[in-house]
Structure formats: C-alpha cells, structure tokens
Amino acid sequence: MKQFILMSVLSGLLLATVPLRAQVAQRDSDARKGSRLELGRTPTTSRIASKPVLSRRFSLVPNPATVGLDRSVHLQKNTPINEHYRTLLMTKPMTKSANGRSSASEMGSIASADARPLAGSEIKAEDRLFANEKISVSNAYPNPADDAAEIDYQFTAPGDARLVMMNVLGAPVGEYNLEQGERKLRIGTRNLPTGYYLYQLSVDGRKVATKRLLVRHQ
DSSP: OOHHHHHHHHHHHHHHHHHHHHHHHHHHHHHHHHGGGGGHHHHHHHHHHHHHHHHHHTTTOOTTTOOOOOOHHHHHHHHHEEEEEHHHHHHHHHHHHHHTTTHHHHHSSOOOGGSOOSSSSSSSSGGEEOSEEEEEEEESSSBBBBEEEEEEEEESSOEEEEEEEETTSSSSEEEEEEOOOOSEEEEEEEOOOOOOEEEEEETTTEEEEEEEEEOOOO
C-alpha cells in the first residue's frame, strides 16, 4: 500500500514538471528569436539602422562650405568691367578740368573757342571756320548769341565770299557778302527767335563750310 502511494506521488511530480519544462524551453526559444514585447521596437531599430544609409546617400552632395559659390565666380568675372567703368568715372572729371571744357561744348559743333574774338592779325586754328589761299574766316562769336554775332575774316587774294544764315529746316533767313576791304562781319540776331541756326560759307560760288549758331535771348 505504501509503495502504491509513493508511486502515485512520484508520478504526480513528474506530470507537474512537464509543463514547467515546456515553458522554460519556449522562453529560451523566444529569447533567441526575440520576445513578443520587443516586436514593437523593431521599427525603431530599423529606423536607427537606416540612418547611416541616408547619411551615406546624401554624403554625395558637396558641402557648400567647401565649394566656392557661383556668386563669387560672377563677381570675379565682372571685376574687369567694374574696373573699366570705375576708371572712366574717375578720370573723366580730371580730363575736363585739365582741358577746361565742358561736356556741352564737346557734344555739338559749338565749342568754347567760338566765343573768343579774333586776336591779332591772324585767325587761330581753333577759331577758324575756313581757310585757303584766298581767304581765312573765323567762327561766329559769341555763341550763343543774343543781339548779334560777329565773324572775322581776312582776304589774302581777290575772290568772292558769301555767308548765308538758315534755320534748322534749311530756309534762308539772311545773306551777307564778305567785302574785300573789311575784316569783320556783324550778323544781327535780335529779331530772330530763340533756337539753333546754320551759317554757311561759300567761296567763289562753292559751299565750303557750315556750322551751327545758337540764338538765345536773355
């Protein structure tokens, strides 16, 4: 009877240990495969592992700090142009002050020399309208003119010379003969409206020179 009871107890203990062994084996297998509680953390691990991949992918793009910007390249290309115009702007006023002439006198045929009268018996080259072996004629002065403008001339041989005043359309507004015994021609401009006019010189019937005269009343 005692042996039967002992065998029953041992068999019960054996039966009780079988489920425990199964749970231990399952836990060991889960530990190798990964716990079910760790399944939710798998995407985090994959994202962490994917960061080096992304960094390797974008590492192909050069660092802006180590590459020269296009803006600096454009500045280098434009440097000669900027220097050219800077030199022009700096030297232009110096040229004007050295020559003593304004830009307004350089643009047209009216120069500052036109306002200077004849000095001496000969007409200076800068004041000369026309000269040949027969006659030498100066530009009209003052230019601009108010009441009158004058022209100096000198005959060196017999000849015929005539001066015609015209408006900008080419219509004559006055004709003057240059006399052999005279040295100066006076052109009245008091009655002429303010504006530009042309005076044309003809020698022996041939047109030799044309210039512009500004009439401006005060």
